[in-house]
Amino acid sequence: MNERHGTADPGPTTGEGGAGLVALAGLAAYTELAAFGLLASRSVDAPDLGTRQALATAAGRALHRQRGLLDLAAVHGVEPASVMAPFDGVLADFDARTTPGNWHEGLLKGVVGHGVAEDFCRLLAAGLAQDQVDALRSAVALDAEVPDASEVLTAAAAADAVLASRLGLWGRRVVGEALGLVPTLLTAHPELSALAARARAAVERDGGALPGDDGGLQSWFMARLTAEHTRRMDRMHLAA
Amino acid sequence: MNERHGTADPGPTTGEGGAGLVALAGLAAYTELAAFGLLASRSVDAPDLGTRQALATAAGRALHRQRGLLDLAAVHGVEPASVMAPFDGVLADFDARTTPGNWHEGLLKGVVGHGVAEDFCRLLAAGLAQDQVDALRSAVALDAEVPDASEVLTAAAAADAVLASRLGLWGRRVVGEALGLVPTLLTAHPELSALAARARAAVERDGGALPGDDGGLQSWFMARLTAEHTRRMDRMHLAA
Numbered sequence: 001m002n003e004r005h006g007t008a009d010p011g012p013t014t015g016e017g018g019a020g021l022v023a024l025a026g027l028a029a030y031t032e033l034a035a036f037g038l039l040a041s042r043s044v045d046a047p048d049l050g051t052r053q054a055l056a057t058a059a060g061r062a063l064h065r066q067r068g069l070l071d072l073a074a075v076h077g078v079e080p081a082s083v084m085a086p087f088d089g090v091l092a093d094f095d096a097r098t099t100p101g102n103w104h105e106g107l108l109k110g111v112v113g114h115g116v117a118e119d120f121c122r123l124l125a126a127g128l129a130q131d132q133v134d135a136l137r138s139a140v141a142l143d144a145e146v147p148d149a150s151e152v153l154t155a156a157a158a159a160d161a162v163l164a165s166r167l168g169l170w171g172r173r174v175v176g177e178a179l180g181l182v183p184t185l186l187t188a189h190p191e192l193s194a195l196a197a198r199a200r201a202a203v204e205r206d207g208g209a210l211p212g213d214d215g216g217l218q219s220w221f222m223a224r225l226t227a228e229h230t231r232r233m234d235r236m237h238l239a240a
Numbered sequence: 241m242n243e244r245h246g247t248a249d250p251g252p253t254t255g256e257g258g259a260g261l262v263a264l265a266g267l268a269a270y271t272e273l274a275a276f277g278l279l280a281s282r283s284v285d286a287p288d289l290g291t292r293q294a295l296a297t298a299a300g301r302a303l304h305r306q307r308g309l310l311d312l313a314a315v316h317g318v319e320p321a322s323v324m325a326p327f328d329g330v331l332a333d334f335d336a337r338t339t340p341g342n343w344h345e346g347l348l349k350g351v352v353g354h355g356v357a358e359d360f361c362r363l364l365a366a367g368l369a370q371d372q373v374d375a376l377r378s379a380v381a382l383d384a385e386v387p388d389a390s391e392v393l394t395a396a397a398a399a400d401a402v403l404a405s406r407l408g409l410w411g412r413r414v415v416g417e418a419l420g421l422v423p424t425l426l427t428a429h430p431e432l433s434a435l436a437a438r439a440r441a442a443v444e445r446d447g448g449a450l451p452g453d454d455g456g457l458q459s460w461f462m463a464r465l466t467a468e469h470t471r472r473m474d475r476m477h478l479a480a
Binding site: 033036037040041043044049050052053056057059060063064080081084085088 | 273276277280281283284289290292293296297299300303304306320321324325328
């Protein structure tokens, strides 16, 4: 495990910052492609035409964000094929461990999995230089919500208390598996763990410490990703 | 069956032409949504990252064309939800009869099914007034190819003669089922059969008759859709 208690990081130079930006763009692009697949699959077997259209549109938006990330990497001289390649297969275990039991579970898997991935990328972006954050933000609206998919779940849960309670349990399982990817990613990708250390330093410098933040880098991320997950489930009126 | 031997059609008035345009936009939007689903599904279980990306991009393009069609219908005062609704479920039989045996068959189903749908819509568009054709053409590149999906099949067939021969047989089955939808659509949708009669009249007025064109409206469409299918299979070096 690549645990760091990084506070002494001098901040990005152009070189290492560029590597961090490209690695982050690659990870984000890969997870957007995964989100596209999860949303599109649930569009295909959606219960009605309106839902089918809404999820297709949400899938298209994921692809649009991915295009922005791939274009950003291309500006830094890295081809789309190469920028995502280091992350190819990284979600295979997550997928295998979270086979949905029904359509709603499949959709919640997409919402939770993509939500964690987006939160993780947003946190990592705090370790970039400001001009890189700006470039990333204009490539893809970092704080863009995908309301369609969560709205479908919010409505379904509101109409069926049993489903809502099952989805709460399912969300807990999915988020557990998703969070389990964080150590794997940080260990396997030195550019990401360097970026993660810089992100932590930057957030704490700006006074963004949480109670219990004296642990390692991984638990620092876990605390924030878990908090965001709780907020996301709350917004859907699902038990986190 | 709504067979017509229409040559005496006076051409579109604004009213009926508008209804024809909206019906055509609805059919085309619905089949683009179907193409999105077929391409996205084959992106999800693609054998490698490059193919996965190529098919996701192709699916995104189908969605982009669909957006143009829905926007065009909206200009004519018809909401996205209503413009596709008359065609909801029209592909269910086609889907049930063409369950692919493997990944390549699934992809060819998308290419052939979408190809026939696009050709049918393009033929129908000949029955619109010129300004409507222009509006449709600017909403969605009517003759845009989706090279990615066919290129994947062309390469796979070139590398495996047994696969190529099986895909040839499969394509014949898929196109048979797809062509079977034409009479169903013309019978169920008077705006489309009126447009079809005008399209035939317009094409024949422009000297576009084929040998054996003295049959009914449906066989007139069959002859043209079959010819286009043969060209499409030829381009992929598959037996039609």
